[in-house]
Amino acid sequence: MDFKLGDILKGEIMDFTHEGNGVMKKDNFAFFVPGGIIGDKVEIKIRELKKHYGTGSIIKIIEPSSDRANNDIVSFSGEIPLINYNYSKQLEWKRHKVKMDLLKFAALSDIEVKDTLGMDHPYRYRNHMQIPVGNRKGKAVLGFFEKGSHNIVDMDGSILQPEIGDEILDTIRKWVEKYNISPYDRRTNKGILRHIGIRTNKDNQAMVIIVTATDNLPNSKELINVLKSKEGIVSIYHNINNQKSSPTYGRKYIRLYGEDRLVDYLGNFKFSISPNSFFQVNRSQAKILYSTAMDYLEPSMEDIVFDIYCGIGTISLYIAEKAKKVYGIEYIKAATDDALENAKLNKINNAEFITGKAEEVFPDLMSKGIKGNKVVVDPPRKGCEPEVLEAIVKLNPERVVYVSCNSATMARDVKYLLDNGYEAKKVQPVDMFPHTAHVETVVLLTNSGSKAKK
Numbered sequence: 001m002d003f004k005l006g007d008i009l010k011g012e013i014m015d016f017t018h019e020g021n022g023v024m025k026k027d028n029f030a031f032f033v034p035g036g037i038i039g040d041k042v043e044i045k046i047r048e049l050k051k052h053y054g055t056g057s058i059i060k061i062i063e064p065s066s067d068r069a070n071n072d073i074v075s076f077s078g079e080i081p082l083i084n085y086n087y088s089k090q091l092e093w094k095r096h097k098v099k100m101d102l103l104k105f106a107a108l109s110d111i112e113v114k115d116t117l118g119m120d121h122p123y124r125y126r127n128h129m130q131i132p133v134g135n136r137k138g139k140a141v142l143g144f145f146e147k148g149s150h151n152i153v154d155m156d157g158s159i160l161q162p163e164i165g166d167e168i169l170d171t172i173r174k175w176v177e178k179y180n181i182s183p184y185d186r187r188t189n190k191g192i193l194r195h196i197g198i199r200t201n202k203d204n205q206a207m208v209i210i211v212t213a214t215d216n217l218p219n220s221k222e223l224i225n226v227l228k229s230k231e232g233i234v235s236i237y238h239n240i241n242n243q244k245s246s247p248t249y250g251r252k253y254i255r256l257y258g259e260d261r262l263v264d265y266l267g268n269f270k271f272s273i274s275p276n277s278f279f280q281v282n283r284s285q286a287k288i289l290y291s292t293a294m295d296y297l298e299p300s301m302e303d304i305v306f307d308i309y310c311g312i313g314t315i316s317l318y319i320a321e322k323a324k325k326v327y328g329i330e331y332i333k334a335a336t337d338d339a340l341e342n343a344k345l346n347k348i349n350n351a352e353f354i355t356g357k358a359e360e361v362f363p364d365l366m367s368k369g370i371k372g373n374k375v376v377v378d379p380p381r382k383g384c385e386p387e388v389l390e391a392i393v394k395l396n397p398e399r400v401v402y403v404s405c406n407s408a409t410m411a412r413d414v415k416y417l418l419d420n421g422y423e424a425k426k427v428q429p430v431d432m433f434p435h436t437a438h439v440e441t442v443v444l445l446t447n448s449g450s451k452a453k454k
């Protein structure tokens with residue numbers, strides 16, 4: 001069938017993309033449909049046509065899916081595209097996705113993929129929010145990008161951050177209105193306010209980060225006064241980001257009030273978090289993820305473990321407590337600095353952190369004859385570099401625990417390890433980001449003894 005822009009098609013949403021858009025097929029050609037939920041019968045209008053797929057917007061839901069969740073949260077659902085899909089179905093879909101990726105990219109058909117570990121109350125789980133400031137007719141709007149657009153819609157009352165975050169946002173919104181603080185406009189490079197960062201900890205304390213385009217933060221005294229009068233706000237920063245595009249935070253931070261760091265906990269460990277530190281966004285699920293990784297690793301006091309892509313060393317600390325030695329490898333210097341600081345804070349002295357690219361550092365350690373018997377990898381979405389996998393095979397550890405935020409690249413890497421003498425033993429998906437299409441997975445691979453030829 002020949003499709004044209006603007007054509008109207010009818011069909012059923014069968015799947016989600018990794019971004020959480022619905023997928024509808026027509027004559028074996030896939031259309032990505034924002035807002036579509038598996039099981040919806042819809043009428044769509046074709047908005048875009050590429051060689052291998054198209055996109056369409058829903059004109060009408062002919063028959064809603066029986067798995068639609070009963071809530072009205074639509075305005076900022078670009079952030080949480082599966083919000084209207086029943087949560088238990090989301091967990092099933094995530095498990096299925098991991099299973100299909102292992103089949104497709106690692107030819108693993110007989111491995112049991114366990115049920116996704118989800119949250120009992122899958123709301124208000126984010127302990128770090130970066131809320132963009134938009135421009136509506138010259139006025140600042142604090143909210144989120146509307147699904148499929150560059151419009152920012154007001155967000156009064158989030159289901160993602162703890163209540164204290166909502167109160168902070170409300171206070172800032174009133175200050176913006178009272179003093180007519182202008183939003184930054186990317187196109188003209190004019191205006192002031194860009195983002196509001198809110199970090200919260202287990203004890204319901206908060207760090208607020210006000211991001212502006214220049215050094216000028218007008219009426220800052222008034223803002224500090226209203227914010228510091230609120231219970232729980234322990235730190236306020238002004239961040240200056242004069243770059244035209246992302247990332248959210250610029251390089252320069254000025255502390256306006258209170259503590260320079262926020263203290264938080266994961267399991268038994270204490271973390272000291274600066275405004276730009278990476279820290280797991282979903283604390284309670286991170287604990288589950290790491291405990292699963294530890295169950296699979298089975299650390300003992302004779303073990304020497306490599307924690308590759310270690311970030312601020314969270315997994316390294318978990319391991320260090322139960323092993324002889326841990327080497328953490330990470331290429332962001334600020335993260336390894338944090339990792340060292342966190343190790344000290346927790347009186348861990350058997351963890352060493354090396355700053356550098358894993359694909360260079362890890363093979364280099366191997367060539368220097370540094371030995372280890374277990375490996376954890378927790379790579380970014382693109383998975384492990386080939387050099388890292390080759391070095392793992394050379395090291396020949398008895399266990400490899402693969403923690404992944406992208407099951408497709410994980411399955412590709414697992415395939416390499418399977419082809420080189422490893423067996424996949426256990427697979428556990430964990431839902432770190434309810435209502436998004438992201439799924440975290442922990443895989444245990446053990447050395448099957450004989451190295452198969454590639």
Ligand SMILES: C[S@@+](CC[C@H](N)C(=O)[O-])C[C@H]1O[C@@H](n2cnc3c(N)ncnc32)[C@H](O)[C@@H]1O
Pocket residue numbers: 278280309310311312313314315329330331332335356357358359378379380405
């Ligand atoms: C998914 S995070 C894992 C963080 C950490 N394990 C945790 O749970 O907090 C991946 C980490 O790998 C780092 N990274 C990305 N590419 C890298 C590379 N080529 N070499 C070393 N580290 C890298 C990133 O900076 C990030 O901290």
